[in-house]
Amino acid sequence: MTRLTYKLAWYKLRNWEYWPVWLVYLPCFFLYPIYALRCRSTLFFTAANPGIANGGAFLVPKDQLYDKLPKDLIPKTLLWRDNSSADHVREWMLAKKVSYPLVLKPNYGVRGLGLRIVSDEQELTRCMDHTDAPYLIQEYIAYENELGIFFIKDPQSNKVEISSIVNKGFMQLEGDGEHTVEQLLQANNRYALQIESLRKHSKFDFDRIPNKGELLEFDKIGNHSRGAVFSDGKMLNTQTLQKIITDILRHLDGVYYGRIDLKFKSKEELEAEKSYKVIEINGAFSEPAHIYDPSYSLWNAWKVIIKHFGYLFRISVDMINQGIRPMQFSEGVRLIVQHFRMSGGYLR
Numbered sequence: 001m002t003r004l005t006y007k008l009a010w011y012k013l014r015n016w017e018y019w020p021v022w023l024v025y026l027p028c029f030f031l032y033p034i035y036a037l038r039c040r041s042t043l044f045f046t047a048a049n050p051g052i053a054n055g056g057a058f059l060v061p062k063d064q065l066y067d068k069l070p071k072d073l074i075p076k077t078l079l080w081r082d083n084s085s086a087d088h089v090r091e092w093m094l095a096k097k098v099s100y101p102l103v104l105k106p107n108y109g110v111r112g113l114g115l116r117i118v119s120d121e122q123e124l125t126r127c128m129d130h131t132d133a134p135y136l137i138q139e140y141i142a143y144e145n146e147l148g149i150f151f152i153k154d155p156q157s158n159k160v161e162i163s164s165i166v167n168k169g170f171m172q173l174e175g176d177g178e179h180t181v182e183q184l185l186q187a188n189n190r191y192a193l194q195i196e197s198l199r200k201h202s203k204f205d206f207d208r209i210p211n212k213g214e215l216l217e218f219d220k221i222g223n224h225s226r227g228a229v230f231s232d233g234k235m236l237n238t239q240t241l242q243k244i245i246t247d248i249l250r251h252l253d254g255v256y257y258g259r260i261d262l263k264f265k266s267k268e269e270l271e272a273e274k275s276y277k278v279i280e281i282n283g284a285f286s287e288p289a290h291i292y293d294p295s296y297s298l299w300n301a302w303k304v305i306i307k308h309f310g311y312l313f314r315i316s317v318d319m320i321n322q323g324i325r326p327m328q329f330s331e332g333v334r335l336i337v338q339h340f341r342m343s344g345g346y347l348r
Helices: 003-016 026-041 062-068 086-096 121-128 181-186 195-201 241-248 267-271 296-322 330-343
Strands: 077-080 102-106 117-118 135-139 145-153 160-169 172-174 215-217 229-230 255-264 276-284
Touching: 003 181, 026 296, 062 135, 062 276, 077 086, 086 121, 086 135, 102 121, 121 145, 145 241, 145 296, 160 241, 160 296, 172 181, 181 195, 241 267, 241 296, 255 267, 255 296
Parallel strands: none
Antiparallel strands: 077 135, 102 117, 102 135, 145 160, 145 255, 160 229, 172 215, 255 276
């Protein structure tokens, strides 16, 4: 074990945000059987969002959610299947006035798995040759800011509450005129964990010494697993943001619990309801991702998780009482197996 490997292993051990998901969500394992018995359903949570396939829990087709929203709210998107061709993508880009870079996103992906940004047609073709999973090809939204806004919508009153906001900071480094790109990455434990992935996909020369003050910006991917820093954004919970989320949900009939991820140009323009895009909609398996703020203790995170699991339970009960039938256990198992088979073909 190298010194760097040991250092990173110790860093992950000391910081619970890198622990296995099952351990972070440990309280839910104790609450789950109680909630399941009260709902008389093992997969009660699949009833929470009748407007999303499988409640937003298993194998949710992202393209169907994008189709529900006005085109000016979302990135220009093309569904790519294994029978699509490079000519088809080229024609779409020309018709929609889309240029490189492009975002490649699995249509059934979770937690950023299989996400890739490609800079030219050669890279796109190479990626598409290595997967037969359905992918979304999207225009790259270069806005500098991204928020994950967790919403709770009351099924009776339709009142929308924002219960969590995570502010996502993208990876970037500042040169000092003395150290190489790789050395600068190694000096930051969070970024050092991304070195192998960056080496495979990044266009940076890792042996180059950036000038002092030179800013190196990596792909603006707001995923915790891709080096983004998550911080609590509750101070951004303005009346304008609540209006924006409420307006978005008006297009998503039957969606009551989840998270909407927005990219936006600036706080000022967001407050003016300008220059923002919906880049992701998540349902029953959404996370109140502000818990990954480095200042949050595991105990505080557990309190937030328990609170949101309670929200999910109460909305599920309401939906079940209205006649929405949760998914059968056997169907859930089938979809989970299908998910793992499909995700095995995602880009790495």
